[in-house]
Amino acid sequence: MASRINSFFMNNPHLTIFSAFGSGHFFGNDSVLSHLQRMGYIVENIREQDTM
Numbered sequence: 329m330a331s332r333i334n335s336f337f338m339n340n341p342h343l344t345i346f347s348a349f350g351s352g353h354f355f356g357n358d359s360v361l362s363h364l365q366r367m368g369y370i371v372e373n374i375r376e377q378d379t380m
Contacts, residue, residue: 329353330363337369346380 337345353360361371374380 330360330367333360333364334367334369 333347349360356362365371
């Protein structure tokens with residue numbers, strides 16, 4: 329999944345992209361978030377009270 333997300337980002341550099349994942353993708357060293365971080369992406373949690 330991280331590879332597909334990365335490909336989409338690389339093919340659409342002019343877009344601002346908001347991504348949401350199911351909870352199963354957040355845990356462990358093999359999570360989508362970990363893969364994206366290793367690819368150099370900055371991953372941030374957004375809470376309900378945060379403004380965007």
